[in-house]
Amino acid sequence: MPGSALVAEGDFSCAAVVVAGGASRRLNHVPKASLSDGTNTLLDCALEAVAAASPRVVVGPESLPLPSGVLRTREDPPFSGPAAAIHAGLECIAADCERSQTSVPTWCLILGVDTPRIAPAVQQLLAAVRGVEQTCAERAAGFSPTGSEAPTDSEASAGSEASAGFWGVSEGTYQPLVGIYRFEAIRSVFSTGTTDASVRSFLRRLNPVAVEMSAADTADVDTWEQAQALGYTTSLWSSY
Numbered sequence: 001m002p003g004s005a006l007v008a009e010g011d012f013s014c015a016a017v018v019v020a021g022g023a024s025r026r027l028n029h030v031p032k033a034s035l036s037d038g039t040n041t042l043l044d045c046a047l048e049a050v051a052a053a054s055p056r057v058v059v060g061p062e063s064l065p066l067p068s069g070v071l072r073t074r075e076d077p078p079f080s081g082p083a084a085a086i087h088a089g090l091e092c093i094a095a096d097c098e099r100s101q102t103s104v105p106t107w108c109l110i111l112g113v114d115t116p117r118i119a120p121a122v123q124q125l126l127a128a129v130r131g132v133e134q135t136c137a138e139r140a141a142g143f144s145p146t147g148s149e150a151p152t153d154s155e156a157s158a159g160s161e162a163s164a165g166f167w168g169v170s171e172g173t174y175q176p177l178v179g180i181y182r183f184e185a186i187r188s189v190f191s192t193g194t195t196d197a198s199v200r201s202f203l204r205r206l207n208p209v210a211v212e213m214s215a216a217d218t219a220d221v222d223t224w225e226q227a228q229a230l231g232y233t234t235s236l237w238s239s240y
Helices: 041-048 083-100 119-140 154-159 185-188 198-204 224-230
Strands: 014-019 056-059 069-073 107-112 165-169 173-182 209-212
Touching: 014 083, 041 107, 041 119, 056 083, 056 165, 069 083, 069 209, 083 107, 083 154, 083 185, 083 198, 083 209, 107 119, 107 185, 119 165, 119 209, 165 198, 173 185, 185 198
Parallel strands: 014 056, 014 107, 056 069, 165 209
Antiparallel strands: 107 173, 165 173
């Protein structure tokens, strides 16, 4: 995948949470993750988009077919919303790191399962974070890209609280399930009170920086009309 090295270089580490257990009410409860274009399911697309991340966790039911090495968990109770799903995914990552005696990742991608063309947008998020990491490394080394000790506006922004995360915005609409955040920060924010809660209400506490994205890249599947437009109309399994 183009840009995969962004995760592997230096000390930058990134996990991913894919939210895939919604009730799909506007699709007559047909699981979004199961919708296929004849080659890939929406779940396949989401996992491919975050292929460079480690660990990857899918929040959804036991019936979801997952590749080897991809973690699975479920929000408690089931169908209690994406905020609860994000909480469950973050805790799963933390538990996996504890079991393997490895450090928790520095960053974490948050992605819904219903955006089949999202891969370029994910690369935008990774590039934004890479810029933050590079600026921090340069500061630690005492290097000023501008040749002076005073930071530029962009450098100051990168080092501010806003760098706790980035989320996508397309044509003025913010995408709460297209984002990347510092792992410890987002885990703390989503630690309690997530059942049936608004994802945006939690994410706003992180002061995320908006990353402008293409509407084509962030197009999602909420209705059968949208599924038809994107070419994902065949369900490979009928229920969770």
